[in-house]
Amino acid sequence: MMVETKSTVTQSLLEQLQKQSGKIAFIPDAEIVAAIRHLEEKGVPNNKHEDYKYCNIEAYIRKEFKSIEQTFNEVTNADIAPHKLEEAINIVVLNGAYNEALSEKIIVKGITVKALNELSANEKLLIATQAKSDVDALIALNTAFSNNGLFLQIEKSNIVPMPIHIIYVNSNNASALVNSRSFIHAQQCAEATLVESFVNIGTAKVFTNYVSEKLLDENAKLTCFTYQNEGPLSYSVNTNQAKVNRYANYNNTTITLSGELVRNNHNVELASDYCEAHLNGLFITNGTQLVDNHTLIDHQMPNCESNELYKGIAKDKSIGVFNGKIYVRKDAQKTNAYQSSKNILLSDDATINTKPQLEIYADDVKCSHGTSTGKVDEEALFYLKARGIGDTSARKLLLQAFAQELIDKVEVDSLKERILQEFEKAL
């Protein structure tokens, strides 16, 4: 029975998308055929799938995306303006496609920004090297149907003096499924700060299947801030597939403030020695929201370091998940890996599921993990009240304090300001 339903949902999805999609120029045909085969074999993941235990994507698609219309509103500069960041170079990806007209002109040297359809033969070779279709059916879905996403390259030894801001915008006016893809390449010794904002200015439900491949060459440094505030019409899976090479440093801080379903897959390969990755996240959920953060840090080589700090606040009947997997392979001696997840439940009906998963095959490593889920600290609450601060403000102060550590990691001032404001609204 389950198998039948699975194939029906996947099959119906495939048929609808195949009718509507055009020729994909940046991925070899053979790879696309393989992707479709993987998708058909595995099906869109449901809760029988270990990695999607709390996140039944198939059920969401069956319930909310029976038919997919793929019709989108026109978008003007005025629609985008409020989502831009003043100190950044603002680049727009609209309904999964790089939009040059809405993007700002690149005024600094050493950055290449183009649509995936415009790639040179050499550049094309990079695509789909990180995110593999056989690993996850949603990567396969994206590989088969994403079209004309964004390619961003920071050239060798170039230190970008201002943040680069990619705004992923959806504008559908009927039920839509968007496959959005980007490839970010920091070449040797390049350094950049990247903000990725996810917004929805459409008027109907949208399921977005984002895949972003990030490749850091030797000595590169990429500091990423992911800001998710797509609102209640949005359902998304966000796969970030990063490969970090020798001496390189990859940072991601993901702030999730809205979205009916937000599933994040942060997969990091520490592929050479002396490189590091730092993954941080903050989410607040309310209503019936589900925010599911999955991280996977794959220590492949010696002397690498990884740090993770995730915090969540769950209200109403919402569900928050943190699943952090750390692999330390046999060759990855002298690994340092730390992971911590802290959560606050604000209602009896809210749920937090946390699961640290450490798989260690090397013998000379330092790994630690910790997780806690609780309510607002009653002692601290009483202390604040005993000074005349009312219950509502006291709770607000404590939740802001809980979140501050992560909001403070956001080094882009105007983004931090925006997050502070929106976070307060979400409380």
Next chain:
Amino acid sequence: MISIKNLKASIGEKEILRGINLEVKAGEVHAIMGPNGSGKSTLSSVLAGREDYDVTEGEVTFNGKNLLDMSPEDRAREGLFLAFQYPVEIPGVSNVNFLRTALNEIRAYHGQEEMPAKDFLALVKEKSKLVELDSKLASRSVNEGFSGGEKKRNEIFQMAMLNPKLAILDETDSGLDIDALRIVANGVNKLKSKDNATILITHYQRLLDYIVPDFVHILYKGRIVKSGGKELALELEAKGYDEIKKEFEIAD
């Protein structure tokens, strides 16, 4: 100022306060002394409104109002201040932000406008001098990483900022070295006026060398068993609590 009549309170099944009577008037300093487990901290917690305790009998009138009916925040807004025996660390909330919020909520309760930022900062500067608190501590998270002495001084600093009518100092002397004790006591003495009152809760007589009480009460097994002037504290110091225990042994 405050009038406590036949106050009984328990935690779970266990009765800890067994009928407290106490009258404190403006301008007075009262010391409540007693051995461990006599109910000293319970009394301060019940007065401040901690919800872990059930008040089973009695009444407390604070400036003409029924204190026991009020939420902890309203008690503070009415002018009651508890200096905690164990001040709580609150990472992420700065001392300054905390005090600004507290001060302005108290002002709003009394129909006053928010204090202008400039005046507030001037007040912080003035009052932190009173307890020789490094002004850097004001911008740090509430009590986080403070030494024991700094925490206690921070309590008195908050008291100075909020200017309460009645301050209850719960074992403020515990864990202080002699220099810190002098600083804290100096601060409390400077804040004393004919319009406010202080209740000192302490185990030892030591604090009373610095803050001289008008009245001393001995709390034992949930009741005030003896009251007197400041000389009672000295008597207690000389005899120890064992005498009291013998004299007032009550069958449980």
